[in-house]
Amino acid sequence: MEEKLAELTAKVAELEQTATMLGTVDVEIFYWWCTALMVCIHAGFLAYEMGASRSKNVLASGVKNILAFAFIVPTFYFFGWWIYLAFPSGFIPSEAGNAGLPWDMAMGPNLADNASGVFWAAFVLFAATTASIFSGAVIERIRVPGFIILAILLGSVSWILAASWGWHPDGWLLKEWGYHDVGCAGLIHVVAGFFALGVLINLGPRVGKYNADGTANDLSPHNIPMVLIGLMLIIVGFFGFLGACLLFNSGAQWTNIYGQPATLSAYGFNTLMCFSGGIIGAWMTTRDPFWMMSGALAGIFVAAAGLDVWYPPLAFCLGFLGGVVIKPVNDWLTGLGIDDSVGAVAVHGFCGALGVMAVGIFATGYPNVGGAPPTSFMGQFVGLIVMILVGFIPGYVGSLILKSLGMLRVPDDAQELGLDLAEIPSKAYPEAGVGSRSGGLAVQPAE
């Protein structure tokens, strides 16, 4: 009898150990595949930006976009993760940040730590998303090294500082104001959109965008079908993005990033409802497929901050609003002399801001955990102001410095010739004679 009891106890212990390990591995698997899906965001932005460029600049736009992703990865390893862990209380780093330093034992293969690598990877993809958002706005006239520096400033410094304040469980925006932004409407879209605005002010418009009397010309995308496929790929990627915004608690209910109970089902309902609302709203008001697919994104961003709590038809209405407002906002910015090539400020910055405030209007009073105040209008308003400043100030100041060093804007003669011919050793459409001075004789770029 005693022997059987001992055997049973050993079996239970073994089963418990197996269940724990399975749970740990499940968490790893979940974030691994969310990260893989998020790569679709970059495939999408790549197609989107190249399609939105004129044919003479298509490869240069692609190169710039790829480099944004590539340079975010090492710089986020060097200091981005440390910023997230070290700065939740403001500008004074805490010792908790040491776990994110590039020489910490958690920052590499470690059998005692199944979490750091997959969380770091997901955050890298969030960071690269901010850089891609900014990348589209400045196509066809920004210098690549200047762009890389700005992308690093945005992805590996600005957004992750905002995330440390408004997403980290000890972030001061959460602890003091109950800030609620589960899908990063403010943290990513407002920060990236207003960063882009700050840069666009210093960068100036593309050559040929404006006439002497201030009226704007239409510099049409060379390949709208590529733009549409790119935008749909971004949507695919956002399912990974939004999944990674939830916390997988092995053996327990999901929580959102703030530790409030949540379900992936909530995201299932609301992501699709706001996505469709955005498309329908943009279709109704523009009939233009470019804005319809931009409306899909805008719809998600207007609902993003409260994806865990919306009544799904409300998510649809918020999405619809996003789809309706983006073109008028972009037209208004164009009238002010802001040449935003893909409408990033309107789609991400403005709709992200609507998203943050939507929680402050329609989702106040949700209790927080860990002593943070409940969601409120003021909490969201303060959060929004912070996000705008964390985006705009580095974008404006950083680009102003680069401008003064001559590292920001491509010279007008190179813009007129086309950036592919000026900088890229290969041709996008060789049979068409695009990317050459006379049907195929390309200038050899400097080595």
Place this chain on the structure above:
Amino acid sequence: MGSPVTDWEGVEAYFTFADNPTVMFAILILSVVLTILAIVKGGIHESESYKKIKNGD
């Protein structure tokens, strides 16, 4: 060379040179230098390309 472990019992961090901070730092600094160098070289490449265009080459 490189492995910080000789068997898997009780192992935690096992990445290359985890037991040798000097080499770790040297590799880290090298990766930072390569990142910066690529940006600088990119700037030089662009400036030369623009100069060629200006000169009509």
